[in-house]
Amino acid sequence: MKREYYLEIYFRGLTLIFWPIIIYKWIFIPNTYIERNSFLIFTVLAIIYIINIGILQIKYKFLDNIVIYYRISTLISFILTLASFLLYPTNITLMWLKLLSIFIYFYISFKNVYNHKIEECVVGMISAVLLLVISICY
Structure with a gap:
């Protein structure tokens, strides 16, 4: 219970x-x-989280796999958005x-909302649409 809360x-x-x-x-x-340092700090923190959640999931199996997929896809989307937005906008x-x-x-957010009834992932759907708009408009 405590691990889930901290994660x-x-x-x-x-x-x-x-x-x-x-x-x-x-x-x-x-x-x-500032842009490079903020990207590096966020990326390091996200990678630490991904490694930590992976190790704890293998060891204790305390979260559903769909929640793990949601969190990892969120962080990967955020990292790639920051990389293309801050560092390499023409790549x-x-x-x-x-x-x-x-x-x-x-897709994972949509699946979580409609199949697994996890309301937290509505924010993921809105966030994905917002990231898409930022990607297209920028």
Whole structure:
């Protein structure tokens, strides 16, 4: 129970860290040093979370696999969005990978909402649509 709570709080924290980084890029004057460091910090924290949740899932099997897929697809979509938005905005391969990860993120969120009745994933569906809009408009 305690592990689930800490992993949930960590995941929510990563989600809350992601959106201010995107807003920073649009509102403030671009600074490559800040953008690179914010990308690296977010990526390191997300990779630590993914490794941690993978090890704990293999060891204890305390979460459903669909929840794991949702969280990992969320973080991968966020990492690829930040990479293509902050560091490499003209890289076509990264754009295609980002779009693929966003569609996978939307699909898993959709499946969680309608098949497994996990209401938390409605936020994932809205987030995937917002990431898609940001990708297309930028």
